[in-house]
Amino acid sequence: xxxxxxxxxxxxxxxxxxxxxxxxxxxxxxxxxxxxxxxxxxxxxxxxxxxxxxxxxxxxxxxxxxxxxxxxxxxxxxxxxxxxxxxxxxxxxxxxxxxxxxxxxxxxxxxxxxxxxxxxxxxxxxxxxxxxxxxxxxxxxxxxxxxxxxxxxxxxxxxxxxxxxxxxxxxxxxxxxxxxxxxxxxxxxxxxxxxxxxxxxxxxxxxxxxxxxxxxxxxxxxxxxxxxxxxxxxxxxxxxxxxxxxxxxxxxxxxxxxxxxxxxxxxxxxxxxxxxxxxxxxxxxxxxxxxxxxxxxxxxxxxxxxxxxxxxxxxxxxxxxxxxxxxxxxxxxxxxxxxxxxxxxxxxxxxxxxxxxxxxxxxxxxxxxxxxxxxxxxxxxxxxxxxxxxxxxxxxxxxxxxxxxx
Amino acid sequence: xxxxxxxxxxxxxxxxxxxxxxxxxxxxxxxxxxxxxxxxxxxxxxxxxxxxxxxxxxxxxxxxxxxxxxxxxxxxxxxxxxxxxxxxxxxxxxxxxxxxxxxxxxxxxxxxxxxxxxxxxxxxxxxxxxxxxxxxxxxxxxxxxxxxxxxxxxxxxxxxxxxxxxxxxxxxxxxxxxxxxxxxxxxxxxxxxxxxxxxxxxxxxxxxxxxxxxxxxxxxxxxxxxxx
Ligand SMILES: Nc1ncnc2c1ncn2[C@@H]1O[C@H](COP(=O)(O)OP(=O)(O)OP(=O)(O)O)[C@@H](O)[C@H]1O
Ligand SMILES: [Mg+2]
Numbered sequence: 001x002x003x004x005x006x007x008x009x010x011x012x013x014x015x016x017x018x019x020x021x022x023x024x025x026x027x028x029x030x031x032x033x034x035x036x037x038x039x040x041x042x043x044x045x046x047x048x049x050x051x052x053x054x055x056x057x058x059x060x061x062x063x064x065x066x067x068x069x070x071x072x073x074x075x076x077x078x079x080x081x082x083x084x085x086x087x088x089x090x091x092x093x094x095x096x097x098x099x100x101x102x103x104x105x106x107x108x109x110x111x112x113x114x115x116x117x118x119x120x121x122x123x124x125x126x127x128x129x130x131x132x133x134x135x136x137x138x139x140x141x142x143x144x145x146x147x148x149x150x151x152x153x154x155x156x157x158x159x160x161x162x163x164x165x166x167x168x169x170x171x172x173x174x175x176x177x178x179x180x181x182x183x184x185x186x187x188x189x190x191x192x193x194x195x196x197x198x199x200x201x202x203x204x205x206x207x208x209x210x211x212x213x214x215x216x217x218x219x220x221x222x223x224x225x226x227x228x229x230x231x232x233x234x235x236x237x238x239x240x241x242x243x244x245x246x247x248x249x250x251x252x253x254x255x256x257x258x259x260x261x262x263x264x265x266x267x268x269x270x271x272x273x274x275x276x277x278x279x280x281x282x283x284x285x286x287x288x289x290x291x292x293x294x295x296x297x298x299x300x301x302x303x304x305x306x307x308x309x310x311x312x313x314x315x316x317x318x319x320x321x322x323x324x325x326x327x328x329x330x331x332x333x334x335x336x337x338x339x340x341x342x343x344x345x346x347x348x349x350x351x352x353x354x355x356x357x358x359x360x361x362x363x364x365x366x367x368x369x370x371x372x373x374x375x376x377x378x379x380x381x382x383x384x385x386x387x388x389x390x391x392x393x394x395x396x397x398x399x400x401x402x403x404x405x406x
Numbered sequence: 407x408x409x410x411x412x413x414x415x416x417x418x419x420x421x422x423x424x425x426x427x428x429x430x431x432x433x434x435x436x437x438x439x440x441x442x443x444x445x446x447x448x449x450x451x452x453x454x455x456x457x458x459x460x461x462x463x464x465x466x467x468x469x470x471x472x473x474x475x476x477x478x479x480x481x482x483x484x485x486x487x488x489x490x491x492x493x494x495x496x497x498x499x500x501x502x503x504x505x506x507x508x509x510x511x512x513x514x515x516x517x518x519x520x521x522x523x524x525x526x527x528x529x530x531x532x533x534x535x536x537x538x539x540x541x542x543x544x545x546x547x548x549x550x551x552x553x554x555x556x557x558x559x560x561x562x563x564x565x566x567x568x569x570x571x572x573x574x575x576x577x578x579x580x581x582x583x584x585x586x587x588x589x590x591x592x593x594x595x596x597x598x599x600x601x602x603x604x605x606x607x608x609x610x611x612x613x614x615x616x617x618x619x620x621x622x623x624x625x626x627x628x629x630x631x632x633x634x
Contacts, residue, residue, distance in 0.1 A: 001510070001517045008505035299501040302462055304490025304518045304566070306483055399489075400463040402501055403453055403574050 002309065006316035009289070010324070017321055020285045024325025024379075025332065027274040032333025032375065035267045036367035037345070041359050042263050043366045044190070046227075049256055052189050054249045055094075055125050055221035056230045057237060059084070062245045064218060065252070068100055070172060070210060074244055077217035083240040084222060089233045091225055092124035095217035097206045101169040103199070105157040112153070112197040114167065116206030125223045128187055128200065135161035135185035138202055145205040146184030150195025154186045161186065172211040179209045190359065271375060275382045278322075282386035286318050290390045297394050298401025307395050314391035315384055322383030330372055340365040409569050409602060410436040410459060415468035417454050417625075428454035430625030431468075436570070436604060441596045443616035444606040451625040452606035453574050459604075460493050460572045461485050473569055490518055494563030496573035496605075500555040502547040508534060508558045509543040515566045533561040537591050553584025557591060564595070570602035577612055589615050 010017050050056055059080065061072040074080060077095050084093045097116035103109060119138045123129050128148070129137040138146050147167075149159055159165065163183045171177045181201060189195055206212075220241075224233055230248035238246045250257040290297070297310060305313075344362035417429040428451045436442060444452045457463040459470055461477050470477050472492060480488055489495075502511050512530035521529075534543050537557040547555050556576060563571045573592075577585040589612060595601045605612070613619055621629045 001514055004510075005503065005505060005514075012505060295499070295501065296503070298462075299495075299497065300503075301486065302460070302489065302495050303515050303562070304486055306486045309518070398463070399461075399486075400457045402495070402497055403457055403462065405498055 002313055003316065006313050007320055009313075009317050010321050013289070016285060016288070020281055020321060021325035021328060023281055024278050024322060025329035027278050028326055028329025028375065028379065029333045029336070031271045031274050032330055032367065032372070033336055033365070034270060035371055035375075036333070036337035036340075036365040037363060038263055038267055039368065039371070040340075040363045040366040042260055044363060045259065045359055046256055048190050049253060050227050050249050051127050052131065053126070053191070053194060054252055056224045056227050056249050057222040057234060057246060058249075058252055059220040059222070059237070059241045059244050059246050060218065062243075064245075065247075068098070070099060070212070070218070073212065073216040073218055074220065075213075075216050077220065078215050080241055080244070081217075081220055084220065084237055087233075087236055087240065089224055089229065089236070091223045092121070093220055093222045094118065094121035094125040095203070096122075096219040096221060097203060097210065097212060098218040099169050099206060099210060101167045103157070104166040104168065105159060105163065107158040108156060110153065110157060110196075112199055114169075114199045114201060114206065116201050116203040118203045122200075122221075125221050128189070131187040131189050132185045133188045135183065137185050137187075138200060139184065142182055144180055144182040145201060147181035148185045148187055148200040149183055150192075150198060151186050151188040152192045152196040153199070154183070156196065159183050159186070167209070169209065171209065172213075177209055177211075179205075181205075190361070268374070271378060275378055278325075279382055279386045282318060282322055282383065283389060285321065286314065286387050286390035287393065289317065290314060290394045294397055294401050295404065297397050298399050298404075301397070301399035302402045310394055311391045314394050315387045318387030318390070319380055319383035322379055322386070326376065326379035326383075330375060334367060334372070337365040337367045341367075407438045408435050409438050409473055410434075410604075411469075411471040412459060413469045413471070415455070415458060415470065416466045417451075417458050417463070418466045427625050429458065429465075432622075432625070432627055434620065434627060434630070436602065438569075438602055439596070439600045440602050440604070440618055441593065441616055442604045442618040442620060443613050444604065444620050444622060445608070445613055446622035446628070448608075450622040452622055454625075455622065456572050456574050456604070456606060460495060461489050462495075490515065490566060492569045494566060494568035494571035496556065496559045496563050496571060496576045498575040498578045500547065500552065500559050500579075502555055502558055502562070504547050507544045507546055508539060508550065508561075511547070511558055512561045512565045515562060519566055529565060530561070533564055534558070536595070537561045538587075551584070553580050553587060556580060556584070556588055560588070560591060560595075564601065570604060573603065573605035575606055575608065577607065577609055582611070585609065585612065 059074065061074055064072040081093055081095050084090055094117060099114045101114050102111060133151060138148055144164065147165065161183055164180055166178055166180050168176065168178045222237065224230060234246055234248055300310060341364055344364050347361045347363060412432055412434040415429055415432040419426040419428055432455060444455065446452055458465050465478055477485060477488060503514060506514060509530050512533055513526040516526045516529065534540060537560055539554060539557055542550060542554065577588060580588065592603055593615060596603055607613060618632045620627060
């Protein structure tokens with residue numbers, strides 16, 4: 001009966017409660033939607049980082065990622081690659097050669113990272129080949145070896161499909177080597193700084209230019225069924241990789257997991273600020289509810305409702321009020337985010353700025369169940385805390401209030 | 407059997423600059439089955455006396471012994487439970503729970519006492535029928551007249567099976583017909599079920615129904631007359 005009295009008391013002053021519920025609903029809708037939006041942006045960034053750039057795990061010679069020294073190579077790359085690809089949890093693996101050349105074109109020069117890939121392997125591991133916006137992926141075969149460049153670099157150096165560039169680097173023997181490549185395709189990812197600095201050529205062409213030994217590679221990139229399993233799968237890959245270093249995408253790119261974690265923290269701070277603001281409204285509502293019921297509370301005490309029960313009743317009223325608004329807000333928030341899960345929010349207006357940081361300009365919202373549960377718990381806590389002061393006021397009342405006339 | 411014994415009871419309100427001796431040395435005892443009216447001019451201390459006897463307010467001096475228990479010594483928590491099991495209250499302003507129906511109002515006290523649902527249902531129905539509200543059990547107080555609300559309050563006061571019922575000016579807000587009706591019900595309950603009633607009043611017609619009349623003046627008992 002305490003639940004029923006509390007619930008009905010919430011609806012005693014319909015207008016006042018509805019205004020408060022609407023405020024809570026609005027606040028939580030904003031919170032849920034913003035969280036889903038930011039989560040969507042982060043998910044997209046991580047997805048592009050893993051699907052397009054890093055894959056889930058990589059194998060290198062120790063120190064290679066620190067020095068980028070072409071001498072730090074994986075010697076028996078074919079064998080290791082074969083063994084890794086044979087593992088159950090591995091979807092595909094691809095070997096790569098990596099150089100840091102100087103690029104010369106008719107309209108400018110630039111630096112960057114030149115990745116030599118075996119197209120048939122690489123297509124199974126990353127999706128750069130699907131991001132070609134002009135030309136073809138390393139497939140056209142003229143006399144000059146093909147190179148795929150990012151759109152941003154192409155714009156800067158005014159490259160088109162068929163344009164020739166000269167690529168200069170120091171080879172394995174310490175000699176300067178210059179080789180001409182022809183642009184076969186131009187790609188675009190959502191990360192413009194990646195597009196500006198990453199070029200792809202065929203494995204054998206880079207092998208020849210660098211003078212690399214047969215059967216050696218700088219990097220093996222590995223794709224799993226599920227990126228979250230990367231650290232779980234890592235030991236079995238390490239076994240196959242021997243003394244070479246195996247790293248998950250989070251280890252290679254720690255800013256990615258930092259992004260997820262710090263985004264979570266920011267969002268909870270944001271929600272807490274919303275709830276704090278709502279807190280004042282709830283305190284006010286509950287205080288009014290107590291002060292206009294002084295006589296009634298006195299009567300409840302007189303007929304045998306002890307202070308603990310009175311306290312519980314007031315807290316319960318506040319929680320029911322808050323949770324009503326909370327559920328409404330989260331419901332609207334979920335429905336709206338569901339809608340934008342399949343229809344992206346286009347941020348074309350601000351997209352340039354975002355893509356500089358690697359964020360897509362079209363964002364699909366993403367709302368996690370655990371986010372809703374956490375917000376739900378915070379809402380209940382808010383309801384309880386906001387009612388403590390009004391409830392204490394109720395406890396200070398005296399049962400003799402019941403007999404007061406005037 | 408003596409159920410209430412009041413000895414040298416004093417209640418002084420200190421919150422004003424001049425202390426008010428609202429109850430100023432009252433000695434009184436009430437036997438089981440009495441039907442007692444407390445009368446006296448406004449400000450004579452009727453409400454204060456009933457509050458202190460009912461454990462709604464504490465005494466400044468003196469003792470109130472109910473069924474052998476000195477209630478001034480109880481902690482606030484124990485006192486609340488004591489009231490719940492031993493004393494029924496009827497208030498001038500009815501003081502029903504507005505969000506509950508008549509039946510739920512009567513049930514609520516039994517719920518606080520921990521009674522089972524079946525028992526609560528049966529007893530609340532029986533009591534509401536006894537006060538003539540068998541047809542209106544599912545109405546909320548706002549849909550009942552003052553007299554009907556006060557009859558619900560009487561049913562509620564009896565729900566907990568108290569040793570006695572305290573009523574501070576139960577008819578002050580009622581018209582004469584409702585007053586008569588309520589008094590009849592109280593008299594019936596007193597005669598048939600031997601329920602002890604103590605009520606304060608200004609209304610001479612109510613006083614005429616009482617079988618004992620205690621008159622207060624300036625916080626003291628001026629006269630105490632029993633009639634059969
Ligand atoms: N809470 C209080 N604080 C201070 N003084 C009070 C308080 N309650 C009552 N009094 C004073 O105590 C005296 C007795 O009041 P009480 O209400 O008991 O009289 P009463 O006989 O019930 O009067 P009425 O017939 O008007 O209801 C009055 O002088 C009143 O002003
Ligand atoms: Mg009075």
